[in-house]
Amino acid sequence: MSKTESGVICILGSPRREGNTDRLASEFLKGVESKGYHSRVIIPTELDISWCDGSNQCFRDGLCIIRDGMNEIYEEILEASHLVIATPVYFMGPPGSLKSFIDRFQAVWARTAILKTFDPDDELWRSKHKAFVIIAAASEKPNMIRPTRSILKAFLNIIGFTYAGELIATGLDRRGDVLIREDLLKKAYEAGSCFVGS
Ligand SMILES: Cc1cc2nc3c(=O)[nH]c(=O)nc-3n(C[C@H](O)[C@H](O)[C@H](O)COP(=O)(O)O)c2cc1C
Numbered sequence: 001m002s003k004t005e006s007g008v009i010c011i012l013g014s015p016r017r018e019g020n021t022d023r024l025a026s027e028f029l030k031g032v033e034s035k036g037y038h039s040r041v042i043i044p045t046e047l048d049i050s051w052c053d054g055s056n057q058c059f060r061d062g063l064c065i066i067r068d069g070m071n072e073i074y075e076e077i078l079e080a081s082h083l084v085i086a087t088p089v090y091f092m093g094p095p096g097s098l099k100s101f102i103d104r105f106q107a108v109w110a111r112t113a114i115l116k117t118f119d120p121d122d123e124l125w126r127s128k129h130k131a132f133v134i135i136a137a138a139s140e141k142p143n144m145i146r147p148t149r150s151i152l153k154a155f156l157n158i159i160g161f162t163y164a165g166e167l168i169a170t171g172l173d174r175r176g177d178v179l180i181r182e183d184l185l186k187k188a189y190e191a192g193s194c195f196v197g198s
Pocket of ligand 1: 014015016018019020021022087088089090091092093136137138139140144172173174175
């Protein structure tokens, strides 16, 4: 997807390919594409990225000093008009690979809170940056997904994306479980087509 094309960036947080999260994200993106939008999928486990080391060197200029696969990603995400984050629940939170990806956005937090060069609450900015969240979990208990949702909401707030909606898919454990959940696959497709129409 080139930067000039209208498109959706999907951050796929599951390390399990063709698992429940992957399938739901694919359906969502089919819905997106049905409206003529393109999509690009970013998979943190395939990026060769390190975790934030807490050096806070980004407080000087809002840039991360770690040179790795994240360097191109920051501006690509911030330039996206539509972002979807799809993740399974691992011990109540997102998988470590996705959490590391999120932590590296401390550099963007520094632009807001330390350097005051970026205002994620700017109304015009927010109107142009929308996000959708997909969460897959084995448990049916509503409190199981809350920490993951809170982490994703905080992340999206920091980077100035409006929380446009979510699909919470519970009761999914083994890799193919979602394939017999036509209701969830349909919801994912519809959510994707509505997301770009919003
Ligand atoms: C390391 C690990 C931790 C997990 N922790 C939870 C949990 O705390 N709550 C839950 O409901 N499911 C938990 N699960 C189950 C996954 O959320 C579930 O299998 C999900 O459907 C996996 O999505 P995927 O197929 O996209 O990987 C865990 C799975 C793994 C591998």
